[in-house]
Amino acid sequence: MAITGKNVVVTGATGGIGSAIARALDAAGCRLLLTGRSAAKLTTLASGLQGRDHVTLAADLTSRAGVEQLGAAAAQFSASALVNCLGVNQLSALDDTNYSDVDQIIATNLTAPINVCSTLLPLLQSREKATIINVGSILGSIGYAGSTVYCASKFGLRGFTEALRRELADSKVKVVYFAPRATNTELNSDRARQMNQELGNAVDSPEWVAQQLVSALEVDKSLNRYLGWPERFFVGLNGLLPSVVDSALFRQLATIKRYYRVGQPLDISNRRAS
Numbered sequence: 001m002a003i004t005g006k007n008v009v010v011t012g013a014t015g016g017i018g019s020a021i022a023r024a025l026d027a028a029g030c031r032l033l034l035t036g037r038s039a040a041k042l043t044t045l046a047s048g049l050q051g052r053d054h055v056t057l058a059a060d061l062t063s064r065a066g067v068e069q070l071g072a073a074a075a076q077f078s079a080s081a082l083v084n085c086l087g088v089n090q091l092s093a094l095d096d097t098n099y100s101d102v103d104q105i106i107a108t109n110l111t112a113p114i115n116v117c118s119t120l121l122p123l124l125q126s127r128e129k130a131t132i133i134n135v136g137s138i139l140g141s142i143g144y145a146g147s148t149v150y151c152a153s154k155f156g157l158r159g160f161t162e163a164l165r166r167e168l169a170d171s172k173v174k175v176v177y178f179a180p181r182a183t184n185t186e187l188n189s190d191r192a193r194q195m196n197q198e199l200g201n202a203v204d205s206p207e208w209v210a211q212q213l214v215s216a217l218e219v220d221k222s223l224n225r226y227l228g229w230p231e232r233f234f235v236g237l238n239g240l241l242p243s244v245v246d247s248a249l250f251r252q253l254a255t256i257k258r259y260y261r262v263g264q265p266l267d268i269s270n271r272r273a274s
């Protein structure tokens, strides 16, 4: 399906993957409502796009006020697609993860996209055709040491997206769960990047991930899209034979533990919207 002229809301638009998605959708002729927390980053992003009628909104989507602001802006913008791409991450042992880090990860990666979906749903249901794409992760299907809370948030988002897809199966709203593997963005700390390198984990470019998302939007049907091989294979294997994946990942555990952040602020605490 041609997506030219489609009005798309992108959350997390100031991030590595979100800004690549914004550029790819702009190039495909979509009109965009771009949102993130940083007004400065939104202005820079929008000024680099070809389309001149994109809209930006700086809002913290972990707050009720932020989600309501987005709902009002999306109604005025006549949105017909939503790409939920906000997220935070950390690499740490669970016993080195404090309550506020847990709250922030769950609020950003799970509660915020749920609230954004429910707030925009009446609008999307009123459209001739509409699509919701929730950006999860391969770690939304495979539990990974050092990423316990992130995995919990992304497993939750995958379950929410699957249930929503089934709830909307008799409607005109398509629901897509889109799961990248490791991608080269600031979401990953230097420590996480070094760990991926040592483990030989493939790392995709945000531009390639964005192209895959555009093609998922073009398909115009509900689906799950997992990016990368052998990650896709391991998602299936983990569902069928988790103990085999336990053994494979146990061989990585000592290496992963060397990269846990100990006695320092967690990655997400160092990141500030500017």
Ligand SMILES: NC(=O)c1ccc[n+]([C@@H]2O[C@H](COP(=O)([O-])OP(=O)(O)OC[C@H]3O[C@@H](n4cnc5c(N)ncnc54)[C@H](OP(=O)(O)O)[C@@H]3O)[C@@H](O)[C@H]2O)c1
Pocket: 011, 012, 013, 014, 015, 016, 017, 018, 035, 036, 037, 038, 039, 041, 059, 060, 061, 062, 084, 085, 086, 087, 088, 108, 135, 136, 137, 138, 179, 180, 181, 182, 183, 184, 185, 186, 187, 188, 272, 273, 274
């Ligand atoms: N990078 C990877 O390796 C990878 C792999 C698999 C899945 N993913 C998923 O892909 C998505 C995008 O990740 P990324 O790599 O592009 O991350 P990123 O570069 O760190 O960008 C994160 C985005 O989330 C926004 N955000 C964070 N907290 C927010 C809040 N409270 N309210 C509103 N917006 C908020 C940030 O906005 P500001 O910058 O304006 O604050 C930014 O736009 C995430 O869901 C992530 O879990 C990433």
